[in-house]
Amino acid sequence: MKVTIIGLGLIGGSIAKDLRKANFATELIGVDTNLQHVEKALELGIVDRSANFLEGVKEADIVVLAIPVDKIITQLPLILDTINPATSVTDVGSTKKLICSTVENHPRRGNYVPAHPMSGTENSGPEAAVEGLFQEKICIVCDQEKSRPQHIALIEKMYHSIGMDIAYMSSDEQDHTTAHVSHLPHITAFALANAVMDTNDRNIIFDLASGGFRSTARLAKSSPEMWGPIFKQNQDYVVESLAIxxxxxxxxxxxxxxxxxxxxxxxxxxxxxxxxxxxxxxxxLVRKKSTTTKMYTK
Amino acid sequence: MKVTIIGLGLIGGSIAKDLRKANFATELIGVDTNLQHVEKALELGIVDRSANFLEGVKEADIVVLAIPVDKIITQLPLILDTINPATSVTDVGSTKKLICSTVENHPRRGNYVPAHPMSGTENSGPEAAVEGLFQEKICIVCDQEKSRPQHIALIEKMYHSIGMDIAYMSSDEQDHTTAHVSHLPHITAFALANAVMDTNDRNIIFDLASGGFRSTARLAKSSPEMWGPIFKQNQDYVVESLAIxxxxxxxxxxxxxxxxxxxxxxxxxxxxxxxxxxxxxxxxLVRKKSTTTKMYTK
Incomplete structure (x- = not known):
């Protein structure tokens, strides 16, 4: 099975590494507009070969979109336009509602399985890709009634193969929950870093930063290019969680x-x-089995 | 050299473990009003023997006070009243200004070296004590002109022996800086935990909590009995840092x-x-040598 990863950063690269380890893919194809990332991913053996967007998408059994959520909005419709009718498409974006609404009426909406594998680190780029990042973590699958069951099954099988459990939610519920559990903690870390740098010289911060500060401020290192579009797309729920x-x-x-x-x-x-x-x-949730699924309903 | 540790929790226990490993003490004596902690510390070999307050203080070359900062306020004057005139006394409290002012005019003020070894975890009790907790971390020594140089030298030698660097500050500067670098991150974690529990059911939080949330909310597990008195004693600076x-x-x-x-x-x-x-x-700061000291002046 050929898997094309679009976006060879932390998440795309880590998925590729684990898919290889799980023998899920016979061929891993890498696509990225950043040619240094492509080169690095090839050098590190993260993907087997690189391809341009058109080739990569046309040849794949599965396309995984691992790019910032604003880029997903522009690329996802083009991917659905381009794929072989049998190809399954998924993305890893931290927001889902706007992305889903963008392709709501696309004739190939059924090929797309909106997903949010909940894991990450504060680092970015192919060098940051690590094995085992998704082990025993949750992958949220959204609006599952809108995807064809074969595509859901294959995408779930892929996420299971890298150790993830599946949770079903509507894209609205996912954005609401994720605002609190993931987006808010990132903003608190950005603001904590800014507040502390406001009031202390950097030598004092470094010298005195004990474990507590380090772990609380760790996410302040996260990429603005990735997080800006997330906060923007999920503005209402992020503002709500910030207010609380x-x-x-x-x-x-x-x-x-x-x-x-x-x-x-x-x-x-x-x-x-x-x-x-x-x-x-x-x-x-029985977390040790990577075959559990869970339905969150309200 | 006999070292008496008063308070056999995370910090007192971890100091005892490292002092033993460094062969700094010939005898480690443990004092705690919590008899379960005393029993546990003996069972784990953290101290050689237990003693009551009077014995423990009278016999020691060094007394280390590792109890919550409100308890330090009440116990420190009694310790200075009780010690052999040659004994050195230090504490590990996260606040220093009120503690120092409490013994400002004590005839044995010179025996006391106010210190804040900046390290910790979110856990408490003797079972939480770990080796190497202070390695390459900073110990703040306050108002050093008010301690006799022999006592400063011995206490610094003790903290150096467990891998710490020394930084000098006034007790006011220490409280100000620590408010931002340590006290604020604890409050942000308490508030983040409360905010997220306000808005999500606990199963969802657990299932979805990825690494980012875990590290940011980790400090929310910290002990109220330890942190309440710290926030209270450092109220002005903590409120200032919260406002920023x-x-x-x-x-x-x-x-x-x-x-x-x-x-x-x-x-x-x-x-x-x-x-x-x-x-x-x-x-x-050259952090690898445990013999560096640094002067912070304004």
Whole structure:
């Protein structure tokens, strides 16, 4: 089976590495407008060969679109125009609603399986691609009723092969949930970095940055070219989640200003519940099997 | 040399482990009002023996106070009242100004070396103690002109032995800087956890929490009993840093609402500078030697 990866950055490169390891693809074809990325991906053996957009798309059994979400909007319709009628197409964008609406009436909408494999690091480019990035993580598949079942099955099989579990959501639910769980934490890290750099000289920050600061500010290193379009496409939900977050910060600040210790303790104790959640005592997903799927309904 | 550790939690326990590994102490004596912690620390071999407060303090060459900062305020004067006149005393509190002012006029103020070894994890208790926690991290020593030079020398030698570099600051500067670099990131994590739990059911959070969310919310697991008194003692600077942070979040939110992309990119690009800082390209501290000291002056 031929898999064409469009976009040979952190996510595209990591998917390629894992698909190779899983023996899922007989041939991995790389497409990228950044020729240095193409060269690097070939040098690192991430893909077997490179192709231009037209060739790469026409030859593939599966096309994986791993480019920034604003670029997905412009490229996805062209890909659906170009593919062999049997080809399955998926993307890895962190937003789904606008992307799905862009191809809503495309005659080949059924070939497209909107997906969001939830994993990443703060690094970018083919050199940042790592094996095992998706192991035991969740891949959200959206609006599954709009994709033909054969395409859903093959794309799920692909994500399963790299260790992912599948969760079904509407594209609206995915954008709402992801705003809180992923987009908001990135903005909090950007703002934390800016706030700390406002008030301290960089030598002091570096010297004093202990593990806590490092992990909290890590995402501030993330690529603006990738995240800008995500925040823009998901503006309403991102603004909503930012407003809720700021409300919680103000509440904490008020508890300090009012010397309301019991309130402050209550806020911290409530946050401590995250310990159980992140330690995984509350999930009903069996994560070790890469064959679980889960339906989120409201 | 006998070292008495008062408080056998994450920090006290980790210091004891490293002091043993460094052969710095001939005997490690543990004091804790929590008898389960004492039992656990003995069982894990963190200390050689336990003692009550009076014995532990009287016998020691060095007393290390590793208890919450509100408890330091009440215990430090008693320790200075009790010690052998040759004993050196240090603490590990994250705040320094109020603690220092509490013993400002104590006849044995010179025996006390106010310190803040900047390291930690989100876990607590003797089971959380780990080796190497302080390696290549900074220990802030405050108001050094108020401690007798022999006591400064011995306490620095102790922190050097567990791999730390020393930075001198006034207790006011330490509280100001630490508010931004450590206290603020903890509050941002508490608030992020609360905001996300406000808006999502816990199964969704767990299933979807990718690496980015996990690292950003990790500190939300931190102990309220330890952090409450820190925020309270450093209220003015913590409120200041929260206000600056909220201002940056509002700025980001405005750039989204106003669809001001160039502004949003500017904010992200500025935050990206944290990459260089955290990758350590800007420090003039030679971190590999545990014998460097650095003077921060304004």
């Amino acid at each position: 977050y700021i409300k919680h910060l103000e509440e904490f600040k008020e508890s300090l200003l009012n010397k309301d210790e019991s309130k402050m303790y209550k806020l911290m104790k409530n946050a401590n519940r995250m310990r159980d959640i992140l330690n995984g005592e509350n999930s009903n | 942070y909220i201002k940056h979040l509002e700025e980001f939110k405005e750039s989204l609402l106003n669809k001001d992309e160039s502004k949003m990119y500017k904010l992200m690009k500025n935050a990206n500078r944290m990459r260089d800082i955290l990758n350590g390209e800007n420090s003039n």
